[in-house]
Amino acid sequence: MSDDYAGTPRVFIARHGETAWSKLGLYTGSSSISLLPEGENQVSTIAKAFVGAGKLLDPSSLARAFVSPLNRAKQTFGLLLPRDALSEERISYTKDLMEWDYGDYEGKTRDEVLKMRADTGLPAYPEWSVWRDGCEGGEYVLAFARSLCCGYWLSLTLFSTHRSKDQITERLDRIIKEIRDIQCPLMNGGEPADVLLVAHGLILRCLAKRWVGYEIDANVRMQLRPGALAVLSYDAKDINKPCLDLGLALPPA
Incomplete structure (x- = not known):
C-alpha cells in the first residue's frame, strides 16, 4: 500500500445479508424483513475475514456509522461490528438510507x-x-x-405525488455531505475517519453513483450482492476527488 493511499479516509458500504425475499428475487423496499440464517452466516463470515484490529475494516478507525432503520440492515450492522466497537452517539439510524419504495x-x-x-x-x-x-x-x-x-x-x-428522483438524490447527497464534513479535516490521518454505511442494494448503488458525481439513474451497471462489502474513498487524499475503490487491499503487516 503506497504512502499516498495509507490513511486516506474510506467509506465502507455494506448490503444486508440474504432474506427470504432477496433469495427468491422479490423486490424488497420498505418491508422490514429479517435475515435468513444463511444471511446471518454471510455477514458473520465477512466480519470474521475483514473486520477487526489490523484488518480491512478496523473498528478503531471508524468515526461514524449510518444504518438504515429497517430490520434487515440493523441485524446486519449488529453482526458486522463488535457490540462495543462504536459508542451510541456515533451510530445514526437514518431514513435517508431506506430502500426505494416499490x-x-x-x-x-x-x-x-x-x-x-x-x-x-x-x-x-x-x-x-x-x-x-x-x-x-x-x-x-x-x-x-x-x-x-x-x-x-x-x-x-x-410529476408523481410520491418521492421523486430529486428527493432521493437530496437524501443521498445529505448523507454524502455529512460524511465529507467528517472526513475533510482528516484527509492526512491523525484521528479515526472511516465511515460505515449499512443499507440496501438499490439505495447503496445509487449512493455510489452520487459519490462520484453521477445521476442516480445513470446507466452504470453495478452489483452489490446480499452480505457484500464495498469501499469508497478519495484519489490522492483530495476531498474533491472522490472515487470508487475497486478491489480490497489489506493493510500492510
Whole structure:
C-alpha cells in the first residue's frame, strides 16, 4: 500500500445479508424483513475475514456509522461490528438510507411486475425500469402521458405525488455531505475517519453513483450482492476527488 493511499479516509458500504425475499428475487423496499440464517452466516463470515484490529475494516478507525432503520440492515450492522466497537452517539439510524419504495410491486418478481403492468394497461417493456417506468403505489421519477388534441399527440410530463428522483438524490447527497464534513479535516490521518454505511442494494448503488458525481439513474451497471462489502474513498487524499475503490487491499503487516 503506497504512502499516498495509507490513511486516506474510506467509506465502507455494506448490503444486508440474504432474506427470504432477496433469495427468491422479490423486490424488497420498505418491508422490514429479517435475515435468513444463511444471511446471518454471510455477514458473520465477512466480519470474521475483514473486520477487526489490523484488518480491512478496523473498528478503531471508524468515526461514524449510518444504518438504515429497517430490520434487515440493523441485524446486519449488529453482526458486522463488535457490540462495543462504536459508542451510541456515533451510530445514526437514518431514513435517508431506506430502500426505494416499490409500492404495489413490493414482494413481487420481475415477471409478476410485468404481468401486473400489462393487466392494468401500463407499458410492460421487457426491460422494465424503476427509473423510466416507476412503481405503482410507490416511487416515481417522472410519469409520462400522451393525449390527442386537435389532431396532434401531445406529450405531458406528470410529476408523481410520491418521492421523486430529486428527493432521493437530496437524501443521498445529505448523507454524502455529512460524511465529507467528517472526513475533510482528516484527509492526512491523525484521528479515526472511516465511515460505515449499512443499507440496501438499490439505495447503496445509487449512493455510489452520487459519490462520484453521477445521476442516480445513470446507466452504470453495478452489483452489490446480499452480505457484500464495498469501499469508497478519495484519489490522492483530495476531498474533491472522490472515487470508487475497486478491489480490497489489506493493510500492510
